[in-house]
Amino acid sequence: MNKIMTHFVVGFPTMEKSFAAVEAAIEGGASFIELQFPFSDPTADGVLIQDACAVALEQGFRVADGFDFVEKIREKYIVPVFVMSYAGLVFAYGVENFVKKAKSSGVSGLIVPDFPFDYDAGLYQACRESGVHAVAVVLPSIEESRLEQILSLDQRYIYVAIRAGITGQESQVSGEITAFLQKIRRRGKFVLAGFGISSPQQVAALATSCDACVVGSAIVKRLTESPDSLEELKSFVKNLSVAG
Amino acid sequence: MQDYNNFFGEFGGRYVAEVLRQPLDELEAAYLDITKDKSFRKEFEHYLKVYVGRPTPLLFAENLSKTLGGGNLFIKMEGLAHTGAHKINNALGQILLAKRMGKKRIIAETGAGQHGVATAAVCAKFGIPCRVYMGEVDMKRQRPNVFRMETFGAEVVAVKSGSRTLKDAVNEALRDWASSFDETYYLLGSALGPSPYPDMVRFFQSIIGREVKSQAREQKVRIDKMVACVGGGSNAIGFFSPFLEKKKPHLIGVEAGGRGKLLGEHAARMNNLGRDSVVQGYRSLFLLDDDGQVATTHSISAGLDYPGIGPQLAFCGETGRIEFVTASDVQALEAIKIFARNEGVFMALESAHAAAYALKILPTMKKGENLVVNMSGSGDKDIFITAKELDREKWIEFLKKEAADE
Numbered sequence: 001m002n003k004i005m006t007h008f009v010v011g012f013p014t015m016e017k018s019f020a021a022v023e024a025a026i027e028g029g030a031s032f033i034e035l036q037f038p039f040s041d042p043t044a045d046g047v048l049i050q051d052a053c054a055v056a057l058e059q060g061f062r063v064a065d066g067f068d069f070v071e072k073i074r075e076k077y078i079v080p081v082f083v084m085s086y087a088g089l090v091f092a093y094g095v096e097n098f099v100k101k102a103k104s105s106g107v108s109g110l111i112v113p114d115f116p117f118d119y120d121a122g123l124y125q126a127c128r129e130s131g132v133h134a135v136a137v138v139l140p141s142i143e144e145s146r147l148e149q150i151l152s153l154d155q156r157y158i159y160v161a162i163r164a165g166i167t168g169q170e171s172q173v174s175g176e177i178t179a180f181l182q183k184i185r186r187r188g189k190f191v192l193a194g195f196g197i198s199s200p201q202q203v204a205a206l207a208t209s210c211d212a213c214v215v216g217s218a219i220v221k222r223l224t225e226s227p228d229s230l231e232e233l234k235s236f237v238k239n240l241s242v243a244g
Numbered sequence: 245m246q247d248y249n250n251f252f253g254e255f256g257g258r259y260v261a262e263v264l265r266q267p268l269d270e271l272e273a274a275y276l277d278i279t280k281d282k283s284f285r286k287e288f289e290h291y292l293k294v295y296v297g298r299p300t301p302l303l304f305a306e307n308l309s310k311t312l313g314g315g316n317l318f319i320k321m322e323g324l325a326h327t328g329a330h331k332i333n334n335a336l337g338q339i340l341l342a343k344r345m346g347k348k349r350i351i352a353e354t355g356a357g358q359h360g361v362a363t364a365a366v367c368a369k370f371g372i373p374c375r376v377y378m379g380e381v382d383m384k385r386q387r388p389n390v391f392r393m394e395t396f397g398a399e400v401v402a403v404k405s406g407s408r409t410l411k412d413a414v415n416e417a418l419r420d421w422a423s424s425f426d427e428t429y430y431l432l433g434s435a436l437g438p439s440p441y442p443d444m445v446r447f448f449q450s451i452i453g454r455e456v457k458s459q460a461r462e463q464k465v466r467i468d469k470m471v472a473c474v475g476g477g478s479n480a481i482g483f484f485s486p487f488l489e490k491k492k493p494h495l496i497g498v499e500a501g502g503r504g505k506l507l508g509e510h511a512a513r514m515n516n517l518g519r520d521s522v523v524q525g526y527r528s529l530f531l532l533d534d535d536g537q538v539a540t541t542h543s544i545s546a547g548l549d550y551p552g553i554g555p556q557l558a559f560c561g562e563t564g565r566i567e568f569v570t571a572s573d574v575q576a577l578e579a580i581k582i583f584a585r586n587e588g589v590f591m592a593l594e595s596a597h598a599a600a601y602a603l604k605i606l607p608t609m610k611k612g613e614n615l616v617v618n619m620s621g622s623g624d625k626d627i628f629i630t631a632k633e634l635d636r637e638k639w640i641e642f643l644k645k646e647a648a649d650e
């Protein structure tokens with residue numbers, strides 16, 4: 001079985017429907033849940049996730065709702081939950097408070113792409129103190145010396161964006177990518193591979209080189225086009241987890 | 245020359261996703277190179293003279309000084325720079341840098357369109373293809389500039405996300421750059437965004453302040469106060485730049501007071517209206533809602549209609565070196581009329597905010613004291629807004645007739 005991390009925008013298409021979608025994914029075999037707390041300026045996201053965030057915000061999403069959402073999942077399921085958001089939302093909440101609240105809500109790790117380890121406003125330190133994983137995002141094109149710095153951080157998870165650009169454009173899985181994933185994995189890191197992954201073929205090509213594949217825009221796309229087809233979502237996740 | 249700054253106090257920094265780290269590191273290295281390179285400076289100064297038309301005059305506003313009483317008023321005529329605003333200084337500096345870096349494509353964001361026009365012009369001059377991201381709302385209110393950019397051969401892309409203004413245009417340019425940076429240079433127009441942009445944009449815009457300093461010396465004028473409008477703040481930081489490390493003159497930044505004091509009715513970030521946060525790659529003061537989301541802003545001038553302020557200006561506000569005040573939409577329109585009638589100077593809506601405040605304080609100054617206001621841009625681009633506000637009936641009649649003739 002492949003480990004799949006499914007990505008949702010909290011509050012999209014509605015609060016209730018996003019919760020139902022998370023449940024469908026868990027029933028379909030998702031090993032990790034990544035929840036995006038919508039931010040007004042999602043600079044790393046493509047149109048699909050931008051629009052989903054805008055919809056959630058229009059309906060009044062608040063950070064407090066996001067943490068309630070995590071708690072609700074964790075009351076029912078043992079699946080690890082990772083929260084992804086942008087620096088602005090975390091900073092305005094207060095970095096330390098955000099991390100503490102994440103911990104008490106049952107969040108396993110935080111993915112804040114625009115808080116890299118050396119411009120993190122104290123995120124990594126706060127995570128260490130609270131026992132929350134701070135997940136660094138790297139790319140195969142990263143400079144060797146910088147990669148070394150990131151690998152030497154005392155953090156277990158590494159998120160590999162398998163290509164440059166923003167979310168939602170299809171990625172090609174090359175030998176170069178799988179070699180990069182394996183290299184990081186050999187350093188004892190738990191490797192999450194994401195960006196542009198939507199098909200069982202891609203998952204099959206990546207599965208032996210990483211610890212989990214992240215599927216994001218493909219899920220948001222399904223929820224955009226047919227927000228009530230939860231059975232289909234469930235079998236979509238199932239197909240990904242058995243691919244190969 | 246000031247040393248390169250990554251942070252200004254706690255503001256600034258390079259808060260970007262890993263994908264943008266490499267292009268910014270590369271840009272920083274190239275920028276630091278040219279600051280030490282005499283041949284670059286020579287080339288830059290050459291084009292500032294022959295293409296931009298520098299120096300721009302420092303004009304004594306004799307009539308207003310006489311009429312209002314109090315101090316003497318001077319206008320730094322940046323609006324006379326080629327393409328009609330100070331934006332060309334930075335666009336020129338960065339296109340020369342992009343050329344040195346061997347980049348094959350330029351992207352830019354624009355609000356009022358002045359930075360877009362300046363970028364499109366230098367791209368045409370130096371033969372590099374150019375794409376400008378512009379919010380849909382701004383495209384509508386600054387239509388003449390869209391036409392100018394397209395005439396220069398730029399591709400203008402309408403941004404339809406978020407508030408569809410400058411902030412969203414920046415987001416879209418960042419998204420483009422995240423996959424195109426190998427060949428593409430992001431020519432950012434204001435002194436904000438991740439480092440090295442705030443520092444670099446000030447470096448190119450500091451020509452404004454340096455000229456003011458030497459022109460004042462030539463005219464034997466001791467400057468007591470300087471006033472500039474502040475959106476992101478590139479004209480202000482360039483205008484103030486040579487004076488920041490000194491105690492004098494009194495520096496005043498004028499933000500957009502819009503049409504009210506409530507969140508969403510203005511674009512004033514200083515004086516406890518903005519909150520400390522990290523947005524679009526830099527830490528500064530931003531207009532946020534109570535949950536940390538970036539708020540919508542309002543200003544009659546597209547160029548000031550932005551929720552963040554350049555990090556160095558935010559820092560100078562904190563230290564007290566720069567005083568920040570506001571001028572409203574109505575006051576800006578009034579100032580346009582007054583400067584046009586009395587001095588034959590047609591201010592851009594942005595600059596008119598600074599002009600409005602200058603009019604307010606001039607009578608309170610002592611005789612013999614001197615105030616310089618920066619006319620960052622000319623008002624030609626705004627006629628579709630100003631004509632509608634200042635001479636509504638005649639203008640609407642003209643537009644109807646134009647449409648009917650077609």
